[in-house]
Amino acid sequence: xxxxxxxxxxxxxxxxxxxxxxxxxxxxxxxxxxxxxxxxxxxxxxxxxxxxxxxxxxxxxxxxxxxxxxxxxxxxxxxxxxxxxxxxxxxxxxxxxxxxxxxxxxxxxxxxxxxxxxxxxxxxxxxxxxxxx
Numbered sequence: 001x002x003x004x005x006x007x008x009x010x011x012x013x014x015x016x017x018x019x020x021x022x023x024x025x026x027x028x029x030x031x032x033x034x035x036x037x038x039x040x041x042x043x044x045x046x047x048x049x050x051x052x053x054x055x056x057x058x059x060x061x062x063x064x065x066x067x068x069x070x071x072x073x074x075x076x077x078x079x080x081x082x083x084x085x086x087x088x089x090x091x092x093x094x095x096x097x098x099x100x101x102x103x104x105x106x107x108x109x110x111x112x113x114x115x116x117x118x119x120x121x122x123x124x125x126x127x128x129x130x131x132x133x
Contacts, residue, residue, distance in 0.1 A: 005122040011038055015045040018128070029126035038126040039093055039118050046089050053087040058096060071100040075107065088113040091128075095119065102131070109133050 006028040011018075018027040019042070029038035039057060046055050056062070058074075068074050081088050092101070092115065105115060115131040 006125050006127050008123075008125045011041050011128075015041050016049070018042075018130075019045045019049050025130050027128045028121075029128070031124050031126070033126070035093065035118050035120055035126040038128055039091055042116060042118070042128050043091060050087060050089065053089050054081055054084060055089045055091070056081060057091045057093060059093040060096065063096060063098070068098065071098055071104050074098055074101055075104045078104075078108065078113075082108075082111060082113065086112075090115045092117045093119075105131060105133060 006026065008031050009028050011027050011029045014027060018024045027038070027042070029035070029041070043055055043057065046053065062068070063074075066073075066077055068077055078088065078090070088111075090113065111133065113133060115133065116128055117131055118126065118128045121127040
């Protein structure tokens with residue numbers, strides 16, 4: 001029998017390899033710390049390894065602040081950030097209320113961009129997954 005649930009663990013010792021290694025695809029966190037803590041750990045490590053990059057946490061607050069309602073709005077937002085000439089690291093937090101947000105990512109294959117998706121997996125284990133572009 002295969003267990004598909006990630007084992008919870010402290011992400012701090014593994015986050016450097018997770019961010020730098022293209023083969024590393026998922027990083028679990030601790031249930032007691034939740035997804036927000038995992039987002040912070042990943043964001044801090046990206047900032048440490050790529051200080052010139054643009055790190056954007058896409059959550060409901062950002063969507064409201066930027067008036068993003070549809071996938072095309074999110075795409076236009078990403079286009080504006082890429083036009084700044086710096087690498088874009090998107091951290092998508094949870095189930096954002098935009099139908100088809102993941103479908104627009106195909107447009108960015110080969111772009112100077114990395115997407116991370118953070119959500120609670122089974123047994124509420126926080127999980128950060130890299131999305132291949």
